[in-house]
Amino acid sequence: MDYFVFSYLGKPIGGSGENYGTVYDMKESCDRCGTGAKVKDVLKIKLKQTSKDLFETVDGDILISQDLYRRINDANLDVESLTKVRNQKGEVLPFYHLKTNRTLPPANIISGLKIEDQCPVCMRDGYFHDVIIGNLEKDISTKVIPLIIRYQKGIMDNYGPSDIFFSWECLGLSSRSKDNGGIIRYARPLLIVSERLKSVLENTSKKDIEFQKVGLI
Template sequence: MKYYILSHRSVHKGQSGEGMGSTYDLSNACKSCGTGAVLIGKLYTKGLKNATNDCLYTLDGDNIISKKLYETIIKNGAIVNDVSLVSDGKGQELPLFCVNPKLSFPRMQPFSQGLTIEGQCPVCKQNDFFNDVIIGNLEKGIQTYIVPLKFHYNGVDSNFLNQSDIFHTWECMGLSNIKAEGNRVIRYARPLLIVSERIKEVFENFKIKKVLFDEITICNGPVELQ
């Protein structure tokens, strides 16, 4: 079985999460920045009521799929583990689900590629990861280049992988802020998604556009640094 990082290249849409009144469990989160907070119950959103995409990514970093896509994933025998119901700001449930797996991969190996760090929490060192981008030059016709993700893992065995077809990465994207101070609002950095080839196949059958799958490498033998 192959596994992939699922990335969105479409325009992000709608607000979700902390600012919309969603509830988070902070018991295992970083006490300094809040990274590792876990969504409890519904994901409250704004601006998704008329969403027609089968897969979208909110401005706050949440992965949303349609009810139709979710039901097809389950029908194809994939283990999702888990999703959260999605509601609008008034509490009305939408035909959408937030992909919210309960299992996370360990840290990627240090020679992995595709992410960069910009001012990280000194306590957990789990947030403030960003896509590594090589800025282009419009005047010279050079396009901006997003470095492909090449993640390497060690110590991930079949017993763990057999529990689900969707996982979180340990690394979380963007800023975290556990307290609202000045111009800073509460925000918890979101992890990326790791999905199996079962999930990839369903996405491809749905012809979902602007979604990338970067294959990861899992090695359970001795690790050779590159």
């Protein structure tokens, strides 16, 4: 089965995670920066009403509507047990957090991402999409360098059947303590989905999403 890196290109909606009361499981996280922290029970968010079936928060979490969740279930996809999100008051909202507990090992080959201020202990955070800066005066637009990511052939099979994975590499910077200006932040991994899940997501929103095929070596 083919796999693809999922990217959301639309405008982020709402906030989620660390600053909204979400509790994280730190068992597999980095002792220094916290990268690898996983939502323990339920993702808490701050969100105004939206009619979108799929969107990303400003904090990098992907949410899907109840209708899209139903379509994923109807397609018999293996996405484990997705849970509904809650607001800061603990009230259940009509959206699900698109996530997984399966994290792939470091990619064998990866390009299109640059590394800045990476944690020296885990070396998992600090990844950013690389771009070629344009020139407005010369009417040259900024271009995002295509992401290329490759894994050893058969690596997904080691995790059993699954239509969704997290990458080991995480976008952004993590800060586990409040020493960094009072901000606590965990870098988010890339979302890697199967061709089957890609098809369901594409039928929902073709405008705001993009997929790049994962290569095998």
